[in-house]
């Protein structure tokens with residue numbers, strides 16, 4: 394489904410990604426871990442076209458998407474959430490979803506009854522059923538992260554990229570988010586999940602890819618990777634885990 398082939402990206406001489414390759418098959422839930430600044434968010438930015446690769450190729454569903462902009466990759470079924478939630482604060486929860494539904498449409502449209510029912514259903518499934526008419530600015534951080542995840546579902550995506558979906562959450566909130574992601578994945582969505590919370594990653598993912606200084610230092614089953622000496626040294630040894 395996704396093929397990242399020898400991708401590199403730098404910022405003013407700082408190499409954020411060097412020769413990164415990663416393949417993700419349909420239905421997989423892959424964990425992407427690594428110390429702070431190792432290039433995880435940059436990789437999502439490269440895949441979605443926010444910050445295109447300088448070298449290398451990104452293919453999605455067999456199609457070269459390397460230089461496509463985010464609205465184009467989204468239209469193909471590739472969506473994401475952000476490390477700092479990006480919700481529309483002055484709109485209600487439902488309006489945030491209708492904005493996503495009509496994204497790219499030149500004229501303002503009203504929600505049809507069937508759309509409204511579908512969006513309400515998604516909010517219900519994601520635990521936001523009672524917050525439909527609340528302003529997004531009034532939501533707690535975990536609720537904002539949930540709203541971001543629901544918003545990715547509006548376009549019926551094939552691949553969802555999640556950037557620290559449990560960042561800043563308590564253990565109980567983290568468990569709730571892990572359950573929600575597992576439910577989304579169980580419905581056949583392919584996911585890449587960035588998280589520093591290793592317990593969450595190992596409960597959700599059968600496979601983990603590890604970045605360190607912008608390079609892939611391990612990619613394999615969760616068990617293999619968490620026992621890998623280079624990973625223990627680079628990641629666990631530095632105690633960056635939240």
Ligand SMILES: Nc1ncnc2c1ncn2[C@@H]1O[C@H](COP(=O)(O)OP(=O)(O)OP(=O)(O)O)[C@@H](O)[C@H]1O
Pocket residue numbers: 404407408409427428429430431432433434435436476
């Ligand atoms: N827009 C940018 N301009 C300049 N440097 C950037 C930019 N985006 C990322 N970087 C640099 O690229 C490197 C990788 O950053 P990135 O945000 O991808 O790391 P990360 O693995 O997501 O870290 P964290 O776990 O802290 O979120 C860092 O050195 C960072 O400072």
Ligand SMILES: [Mg+2]
Pocket residue numbers: 433434435476556
């Ligand atoms: Mg990041």
